[in-house]
Amino acid sequence: MKKYLSLLLCMALFLSLALAGCGSNGDTAASGSSTAGSSASTSGSSESTASTAAPDKITLQLKWLPQSQFMGYYVAQEKGYYKEQGIDIEILPGGSDIIPEQQVYNGVADIGVTWVSSLMKYQGQGWDLVETAQIFQKSALLLVSKTKAGIKTPADLKGKKVGSWFGGNEYELYAMIESAGLNRDKDLKLVQQDYTMDQLINDEIEAASAMTYNEYGLLLESGIPEAELSKLDMNEHNVAMLEDCLFVNSEWLAKNEDVFVRFLKASIKGWEEACKDPEAAGNIVFNVDKSVSLEHQVYMAKEVAKLVVPEGFDAAKIGYIDNKAIQQTADYALKYGLLTKAADISKCVNSKYWEQAAAK
Structure with a gap:
């Protein structure tokens, strides 16, 4: 009888140890499964964060009210070209009481559109602004x-x-x-x-x-x-001065070189599209602000395309800065009193970022 009880006790002890071992293995497996799940979850979260990273916000100040004069930017916005470059853009309309140079210099806007001679006036006053792309290649x-x-x-x-x-x-x-x-x-x-x-x-x-x-x-x-x-x-009589250009605050540019190049890439793409199909571009601008007729916006778009991509001009060079034309603008600005001293165009313009953006 004692032998029988001893045998039962041994069997019970053995069974207890076996169950304990199974429990331990099960906990380890569960723990391992939890760790793997946690890792997968973390990985998934990381991928999600990367794919949904917040876009860089940029503000563009126009020289005037929404019209086809600025169609390239509106087309780029409408077609999602800025979004493709990770940019969330806000396009600010101009007006008779808005000076783009002041808006950019004071940090209200990151990038501005203005005429070259006007920009030179503020540069001549010591404002740290620089032209970075020339959109209109001819005077209008x-x-x-x-x-x-x-x-x-x-x-x-x-x-x-x-x-x-x-x-x-x-x-x-x-x-x-x-x-x-x-x-x-x-x-x-x-x-x-x-x-x-x-x-x-x-x-x-x-x-x-x-x-x-x-x-x-x-x-x-x-x-x-x-x-x-x-x-x-004015172009035919060789007295033309350059108009619409893009400019930035040099201090802002130094901190935002990458995003600015991406902005230029998207903008150039928008201008290429607008100049290929100005009628469609005019429609896009009309839907932004119906202050003038659709017919006039389309007319305007067709004429602006001739300034951005003149006859014989390579459309792949939209935004190109012609230093000779810049110098002529500076010379007339000085001659007729807009400038008080000659402009040093090597300091007025910087084509480095346009060259990066235009590179295929």
Whole structure:
């Protein structure tokens, strides 16, 4: 009997140890499974974080209200080109009371669009701003008249009443007048021009300033046939000054080189698309701000495309900075008093980031 009880006790002890061992193995497996799950969860979380990383926020300040003059940026935004580059962009409209240089210098905006001569004025005052891409390769400024006025060359402006917006828009006109050997104070009468073109339509002046992509279109839309209009083009008379460019605060740029290059890549892509299909671009801009008719936005887009990618210009070079054209702009700005001293264009422009963005 004692042997039997001893045998039972041994068997019970053996069974207890076996169960304990199984329990231990089960806990280890469970622990291992938990660790693997935790690792997988961590890995998944990491991948999720990488794929959903917050985009870099950038603010772009325009020179004027939303219109096809700026269509490349709106197309890039609409088509998701900024998003592809990890950028969340806010495009700020301009206006008569908004100065892009001040907005960028004061940190309200990261990047700005302005005319080269205007930027040079602030650079000349010591503002640490730098041009980084030249979007318009040609001047859009025309001097327009009705054919009955007989103005076919700059010399024909003698004795005429000529409109100018002034405020920085007059320098090319001054250069054109002088190129014909005329004295702008004695040989003709320069008058303040409004933005409606009514003065020319109503024969209050004989020649008017007009941008190819805006006011010239207004004349056509007013019902005046193109055959009854004469144009003096600043580019053809070699007195052109460059207009729309991109610029930044140098201090901001030093801290944001990578994101800025990505911004340029997306912007160039947007401009390429807009210039290939300006009608579609005009529609996109119209839907941003329906302040003017769809027809005028499309007209504007087609004309702007000719400034961004002029005839014979390589579309792959959108944004290219032509130092010769920059120098001519600086020379006229100095000659007519916008600048108080000659601009050092080597310090005014920096094409390094455009070159990186444009590289295929």
